[in-house]
Amino acid sequence: MDTCRAAVITEHNKPLTIQRVPIPKLDPGSLLVKITASTLCGTDVHRWHGPLGDGDTLPIITGHEPCGLIEEIAGQRADILGNPVKRGDRIVWSYVACGSCYYCAVALQPCICPGRASWGHNRSDQHPYLLGSCAEYMYVPKECLIIKVPEEVTSASAAASACAYRTVMHGFDRLGAIKSHETVVIQGSGPLGNFATAVARDHGAKKVLVIGAPANRLEVTKRMGADAVLNLEEVTEEKDRRRWVRDHTEGRGADIVIQVANNLAVPEGLTLVRGGGRYLNIGAGGKANIAVERLPQEMLFITVRSAEPRHWLQAIDFLASRKKIFPFEEMISKSYSLEQINEAMQAMASYAVVKAVINLQ
Ligand SMILES: [Zn+2]
Numbered sequence: 001m002d003t004c005r006a007a008v009i010t011e012h013n014k015p016l017t018i019q020r021v022p023i024p025k026l027d028p029g030s031l032l033v034k035i036t037a038s039t040l041c042g043t044d045v046h047r048w049h050g051p052l053g054d055g056d057t058l059p060i061i062t063g064h065e066p067c068g069l070i071e072e073i074a075g076q077r078a079d080i081l082g083n084p085v086k087r088g089d090r091i092v093w094s095y096v097a098c099g100s101c102y103y104c105a106v107a108l109q110p111c112i113c114p115g116r117a118s119w120g121h122n123r124s125d126q127h128p129y130l131l132g133s134c135a136e137y138m139y140v141p142k143e144c145l146i147i148k149v150p151e152e153v154t155s156a157s158a159a160a161s162a163c164a165y166r167t168v169m170h171g172f173d174r175l176g177a178i179k180s181h182e183t184v185v186i187q188g189s190g191p192l193g194n195f196a197t198a199v200a201r202d203h204g205a206k207k208v209l210v211i212g213a214p215a216n217r218l219e220v221t222k223r224m225g226a227d228a229v230l231n232l233e234e235v236t237e238e239k240d241r242r243r244w245v246r247d248h249t250e251g252r253g254a255d256i257v258i259q260v261a262n263n264l265a266v267p268e269g270l271t272l273v274r275g276g277g278r279y280l281n282i283g284a285g286g287k288a289n290i291a292v293e294r295l296p297q298e299m300l301f302i303t304v305r306s307a308e309p310r311h312w313l314q315a316i317d318f319l320a321s322r323k324k325i326f327p328f329e330e331m332i333s334k335s336y337s338l339e340q341i342n343e344a345m346q347a348m349a350s351y352a353v354v355k356a357v358i359n360l361q
């Protein structure tokens with residue numbers, strides 16, 4: 001059996017090792033993809049530090065944000081738009097929902113399907129072995145929908161669209177239209193926050209205000225279309241941040257607040273929404289309590305989990321069609337080789353980089 005190199009978590013909190021992992025035989029309709037780039041995400045770091053949920057047993061190939069070139073296809077496949085795909089095409093691919101449970105078939109909310117499959121937490125010693133993106137190859141199950149990556153989108157940006165960016169697209173989808181008189185406040189200036197800034201700008205917000213840190217990230221945020229940014233490290237009092245938002249919104253609060261930091265930001269974020277406004281909660285992790293009696297009247301609270309296949313396509317389309325408007329590449333802060341995986345994971349864990357990419361080209 002052929003093998004390929006992969007970055008494997010064998011013990012939580014211990015250095016990852018580069019191991020040779022079997023390349024599986026392809027089932028009908030499945031693909032083998034040669035990875036060109038894998039971006040890292042906070043979830044990869046959390047999973048390295050300890051198991052996330054019952055399904056996580058080691059060893060695991062880390063990473064769930066892949067972009068790659070089709071190496072082999074078992075049969076005929078088409079992309080999400082119905083165009084045939086062939087060896088050498090550069091693609092990203094969706095997660096898999098069961099299609100037949102209550103959430104998939106009745107509620108049409110496949111992101112909360114209990115039988116959903118995702119990457120970066122599967123055992124690397126069990127078939128089909130290659131379901132983590134920090135590896136030379138990945139196995140793409142036949143149920144995945146395929147999205148071709150146009151030439152103008154780099155592999156690193158395409159990889160980031162396989163998690164951060166498509167989740168933002170899903171969030172905006174559930175949020176609904178942004179009207180031209182509406183002000184959007186974004187809590188967070190990481191990859192999700194900066195991408196959300198561009199999308200809010202693009203979707204017609206009157207003003208996009210971003211609260212985040214540190215200063216160097218906020219410089220990127222400005223170039224992604226923010227009208228004003230507030231540095232959390234400089235304005236440390238919650239009441240001063242609230243005043244900043246009120247000053248920008250004639251004392252009402254924002255029409256829309258988008259949380260892309262973590263749950264700890266939610267109580268403050270809810271005080272920034274106007275009565276009747278909308279709150280979009282994307283960032284996960286952390287624990288917070290909400291005082292229900294203090295919620296703005298008639299506000300709408302929206303949460304999202306992951307994304308549907310069409311949001312992968314929307315993210316890739318956005319990167320390609322708005323390339324001249326927004327400097328997307330500035331969101332990827334540092335490139336590493338597969339052998340430098342521990343350096344890259346450490347840099348993500350210490351927030352030394354916004355988004356690290358493992359470059360396998
Ligand atoms: Zn992710």
Ligand SMILES: [Zn+2]
Pocket residue numbers: 097098099100101102103104105110113114115116
């Ligand atoms: Zn289902």
